[in-house]
Amino acid sequence: MPPELFSPTVQHTLDLVGIFVFAISGALLAVRKNFDVFGMAVLAEVTALGGGLFRDVVIGAVPPAAFTDLGYFLTPLFATLVVFFLHPHVERIQRAVYVFDAAGLGLFCVSGTTKAYAYGLNLTASATLGLATAVGGGVLRDVLANEVPSLLRWDRDLYAVPAIVGATMVALCIDQDVLSPLTSGLAALTAFVLRLLAMRYHWRAPRAWNRRSTVREE
Amino acid sequence: MPPELFSPTVQHTLDLVGIFVFAISGALLAVRKNFDVFGMAVLAEVTALGGGLFRDVVIGAVPPAAFTDLGYFLTPLFATLVVFFLHPHVERIQRAVYVFDAAGLGLFCVSGTTKAYAYGLNLTASATLGLATAVGGGVLRDVLANEVPSLLRWDRDLYAVPAIVGATMVALCIDQDVLSPLTSGLAALTAFVLRLLAMRYHWRAPRAWNRRSTVREE
Amino acid sequence: MPPELFSPTVQHTLDLVGIFVFAISGALLAVRKNFDVFGMAVLAEVTALGGGLFRDVVIGAVPPAAFTDLGYFLTPLFATLVVFFLHPHVERIQRAVYVFDAAGLGLFCVSGTTKAYAYGLNLTASATLGLATAVGGGVLRDVLANEVPSLLRWDRDLYAVPAIVGATMVALCIDQDVLSPLTSGLAALTAFVLRLLAMRYHWRAPRAWNRRSTVREE
Numbered sequence: 001m002p003p004e005l006f007s008p009t010v011q012h013t014l015d016l017v018g019i020f021v022f023a024i025s026g027a028l029l030a031v032r033k034n035f036d037v038f039g040m041a042v043l044a045e046v047t048a049l050g051g052g053l054f055r056d057v058v059i060g061a062v063p064p065a066a067f068t069d070l071g072y073f074l075t076p077l078f079a080t081l082v083v084f085f086l087h088p089h090v091e092r093i094q095r096a097v098y099v100f101d102a103a104g105l106g107l108f109c110v111s112g113t114t115k116a117y118a119y120g121l122n123l124t125a126s127a128t129l130g131l132a133t134a135v136g137g138g139v140l141r142d143v144l145a146n147e148v149p150s151l152l153r154w155d156r157d158l159y160a161v162p163a164i165v166g167a168t169m170v171a172l173c174i175d176q177d178v179l180s181p182l183t184s185g186l187a188a189l190t191a192f193v194l195r196l197l198a199m200r201y202h203w204r205a206p207r208a209w210n211r212r213s214t215v216r217e218e
Numbered sequence: 219m220p221p222e223l224f225s226p227t228v229q230h231t232l233d234l235v236g237i238f239v240f241a242i243s244g245a246l247l248a249v250r251k252n253f254d255v256f257g258m259a260v261l262a263e264v265t266a267l268g269g270g271l272f273r274d275v276v277i278g279a280v281p282p283a284a285f286t287d288l289g290y291f292l293t294p295l296f297a298t299l300v301v302f303f304l305h306p307h308v309e310r311i312q313r314a315v316y317v318f319d320a321a322g323l324g325l326f327c328v329s330g331t332t333k334a335y336a337y338g339l340n341l342t343a344s345a346t347l348g349l350a351t352a353v354g355g356g357v358l359r360d361v362l363a364n365e366v367p368s369l370l371r372w373d374r375d376l377y378a379v380p381a382i383v384g385a386t387m388v389a390l391c392i393d394q395d396v397l398s399p400l401t402s403g404l405a406a407l408t409a410f411v412l413r414l415l416a417m418r419y420h421w422r423a424p425r426a427w428n429r430r431s432t433v434r435e436e
Numbered sequence: 437m438p439p440e441l442f443s444p445t446v447q448h449t450l451d452l453v454g455i456f457v458f459a460i461s462g463a464l465l466a467v468r469k470n471f472d473v474f475g476m477a478v479l480a481e482v483t484a485l486g487g488g489l490f491r492d493v494v495i496g497a498v499p500p501a502a503f504t505d506l507g508y509f510l511t512p513l514f515a516t517l518v519v520f521f522l523h524p525h526v527e528r529i530q531r532a533v534y535v536f537d538a539a540g541l542g543l544f545c546v547s548g549t550t551k552a553y554a555y556g557l558n559l560t561a562s563a564t565l566g567l568a569t570a571v572g573g574g575v576l577r578d579v580l581a582n583e584v585p586s587l588l589r590w591d592r593d594l595y596a597v598p599a600i601v602g603a604t605m606v607a608l609c610i611d612q613d614v615l616s617p618l619t620s621g622l623a624a625l626t627a628f629v630l631r632l633l634a635m636r637y638h639w640r641a642p643r644a645w646n647r648r649s650t651v652r653e654e
Contacts, residue, residue, distance in 0.1 A: 030370070036423035039370030042437035053276070060498035064279035067343040087426040125503035127534070141581070146356070148367045148582045152466070152475030160474045202389045208523040248588070255640035256596045257588030271494075281495035285561040305644040360574070364584045 013165050015111065016075050017103035023048040023079035024090065026141045031087050033145050041085060043141055044076040051136030055129045059119040083156055098199060102162075106192035109134040109163040110184050113170040123171040130167030134191075135160055155209050158198035161205070166191030224391050233329065234293050236322035241266040241297035242308065242315055244359045251363050261359055262294040269354030273330055273347045277337040287402040293350060316417060320380075324410035327352040329401050331388040341389040348385030352409075353378055372425050376416035379423070384409030447468060451547065452511050454540035459484040459515035460526065475654055476519060479523050479577055480512040486573030491548050491565045495555040538598075542628035545570035545599040546620050549606040559607040566603030569629075571596055590643050592623045594634035597641070602627030620643055 030040040049066035056064030066072050083090050086172030090097065112133025132138040135151050138159075142149040150156045170189035173179040197203070244265030248258040274282030276395065283291050299346035301308050330351025334344040356377075360367040368374045386425050387405035391397040415421070443567030462483030466476040485502035501510050508626070519526050526533065540634040546570025552562040571587050574595075578585040586592045605623035 031367070031426045032372070034372060034425065035370045036372035036425050039372065040426065042370060043379075045342055052430050057275055057493055058495075059505060060278075063276060063339050063343065067276060067346070070340070070342055073342060074348065084426050120501070120502055122506070122577065124506055124509060125499065128503065128509065141578060143361060143582075144367060144370065146361075146364065148469070149580060152469070152471045152478060152580065154470060154472035154475065154601050161476075173555060189293070205474050207470065207472050208467045208476065212473055245642055249644045250644065251588070252589035252590060253588045254643050257590065258644065260596075270478060275493055278496075281555070281557055281561065285564070287559055290557070292483060294573065300633060304646050357593050362585060362588065364579075369530065385559070387444060412621060 011111070012071070013109050014072055017100070018107045019048040019072060019075045020079050021097065021100035021104045022137050023076035024083060025138070026076070028087075028097070029081050029092060029141060029145055029147075031083060037080070037084055041077055041080045043144060044080045045073070047143060048076045048079070049073075049137065049138040050110070050140035051108060051133040051138075054136045055116060055133045057115040057131075058129060059116055059117060059121060061115070064088055074181075076142035099196065102192050102195035105159070105163055105195055106166055106188040106190075107132050109166040109191050110188045111168050113167045114179075114184070117171075117174055123175055126174075127164075127167040128171065128173040131160065131163050134163040134167070154204060156204075158203045158205060159195065161203075162191040162194035162198060163196055169215070222423040223237070227331070230289070230435055231425075232325050234289055235318070236325045237266040237290060237293045238297050239315065239318035239322045240355050241294035242301060243319055243356070244294070244300050244303035246305075246308060246315070246345075247363055247365075249301060255302055259298045260299045261362060262301075263291070263364060265355040265359040266294045266297070267291075267355065268338040269326060269351040270330070271358075272354045275335060275351075276347060277339060279333070279337060282430060300370055317414065318350035320410050320413035320417070323352050323377070323413055324384055325379055327384040327409055328388050329387045332397075332402070333394055335389075341393055345382075345385040345389040348388065349378065349381050350359045352381040352385070365411060373421060374422075376421045377413065379421075380409040380412035380416060383412055445548070446505070449623070450543050451538075452507055453536070454514050454543045455458040455508060455511045456543065457540045458518060458573050459512035461537055461574070463516050463519035464526060464533070465525075465577060465581055465625070466582075467519060473520055477513055477516045479580060480516045480519075481509070482580060483573040483577040484512045485509075485573065485585070486576035487544060487569040488572075490549070490554060490572045491569045494565060494568075495525060495552055495557060497551070501519045503516040505539035516595040535589040535632065538628050538631035538635070541570050541595070541599055541631055542602055543626050546606050549603045550615075550620070553607075553610055559611055561612075563600075563603040563607040567596065567599050590640060592640075594639045594641060595631065597639075598627040598634060599629035603629055616625065648651070 023044035026045075027040045029047075029176035030043040033039075035043065047145060049072060053064045053066045056062065069070070109130045111130075113126045113130030115133075116129035117123070121129065139149045142151075151159055163173055166187045169190060170179065173183045173187065241262035241326045244261035244263075245258045247265075248261040251257075253261065257263055267290060271282045274280065274284070304406055327348045329348075331344045333351075333429075334347035335341070339347065354417030357367045384405045387408060388397065388402060389404065391401045449496045462479035462481075463482075469475075471479065481642040485508060486567055489500045489502045492498065492502070508574035539644045545566045547566075549562045549566030552565035553559070553567075559566065575587055578587075601621045604622060605626060606615065609619045609623065
């Protein structure tokens with residue numbers, strides 16, 4: 001099994017931070033969609049835990065961590081309460097939420113890749129599951145809210161690419177046998193900074209070449 | 219393993235009743251969405267078995283009961299036939315369908331919680347999976363039909379809360395070591411009655427405080 | 437374990453062909469929805485591998501083949517590149533894509549049924565999972581793209597029925613102990629030809645009887 005990114009306590013705290021910020025984004029979307037408080041809680045839980053749940057089911061780590069760690073389950077409920085009572089204030093600090101979300105993206109793509117490899121998957125599959133861990137919750141959130149997943153939309157700043165880079169860095173470190181808290185942290189930091197830069201400079205990915213002019217712009 | 223809610227035969231019959239009424243709601247939505255008979259069958263199967271399928275995959279009970287019990291599989295097909303041929307009549311007795319659906323909700327939140335605990339999950343996780351068993355099929359139904367899940371909408375009568383209460387009662391009974399057919403039945407009955415009352419008096423859950431007036435009402 | 441449909445190499449090649457054509461359909465929908473290149477890759481992967489992933493999770497074959505076979509993972513990326521650079525040309529040969537998609541449908545309903553039975557499921561469940569393997573990826577594709585799954589729509593040519601017929605033929609062959617490369621191939625061919633005929637003659641499935649005239653036509 002590869003080394004822990006950090007000491008178990010630090011790792012767990014970082015996981016909870018990532019879960020919290022992802023849950024905030026789910027609860028905020030629920031408010032925007034006019035859902036009630038239970039809808040907020042469901043979207044918060046799904047956004048925060050959905051990616052890891054998918055990873056754990058795929059690698060056979062059942063019951064998934066989302067259902068065995070009480071902190072993982074309660075953190076999104078706490079995020080729901082925060083948004084429920086402080087919604088306008090949370091919206092006002094949307095920029096801060098995005099920064100934390102970027103941090104969650106970086107942490108989850110690294111921990112997801114590491115865990116998948118620890119369960120015996122090959123490097124490519126591990127990196128893919130690291131990506132799925134990082135972005136899966138957001139996709140489920142958007143599907144449940146009946147929106148086109150923002151991950152897929154061309155008019156959103158790059159989100160998958162930073163996670164792909166972070167997950168690939170971890171896979172390369174494993175391949176070269178240099179995975180350590182330092183290199184893992186560097187991978188998470190790279191994904192984090194890339195996402196911040198993508199938001200700052202509105203980096204977009206290209207769409208298919210030679211799309212005919214009749215394609216409807218959305 | 220906790221005791222059966224009822225004798226195996228009675229329990230199985232109750233399961234099939236719950237599956238049947240959930241399947242009816244799926245097939246009816248398919249008719250409203252103008253799907254063909256295969257779409258009706260798919261929505262009926264997904265609505266009836268989706269919640270339990272999710273639970274079984276999460277707790278590692280594979281292959282899930284939905285695929286090992288022929289009765290579980292055939293009941294939604296029978297419900298599809300009923301709706302196919304008697305659609306206007308089924309719509310007319312919509313009120314009765316809702317009552318049966320409430321019964322299914324009560325039964326599934328209890329049996330889901332019990333089964334999850336039997337597979338070694340902690341009490342909180344068991345109750346959460348009980349809730350997921352009861353409401354998961356309906357969420358999948360709405361996602362496949364490309365609708366906002368009615369579970370999440372604030373303008374629908376309380377649906378999750380009765381299931382949460384029932385699942386929590388079961389978890390408390392397990393914790394106090396008083397789970398028996400009697401207490402299990404009481405939990406299912408409580409969820410059932412709460413759901414009926416929620417429909418009768420149009421109980422709604424609150425939305426976030428201080429939503430700005432610019433939020434679009436849907 | 438039932439016999440292989442063909443020699444392992446031939447079977448693997450056929451799988452990759454099926455994955456490729458399903459991926460093409462996912463990438464094309466992504467272009468139509470105006471997604472960027474990463475959205476195209478996600479839809480291509482999901483369409484090509486989603487059905488088999490669902491089957492493997494349900495039968496407990498984890499990690500699923502989608503994550504252990506590098507060719508399964510890379511083929512949809514190759515399909516994405518093809519659509520990215522040659523999109524108008526691929527659209528022009530849409531008819532050919534449909535023919536290949538029909539071939540994928542035939543192959544996947546047979547291989548899905550066979551694999552599910554090999555993992556101990558009964559014949560009905562195996563055929564159902566064969567169907568799910570064949571059509572599941574397309575349903576996930578449409579859900580992620582926020583469209584009503586074309587599988588469920590009455591105004592689309594029959595898609596599930598050919599797969600049901602093919603999967604049922606395999607189940608009957610297993611039951612009669614006559615499953616062989618020949619009979620398997622015959623089942624795949626039957627599903628393939630039925631799908632081609634359904635497209636050629638616009639076979640549709642009926643909707644519920646006596647739908648009231650107030651039902652909105654979509």
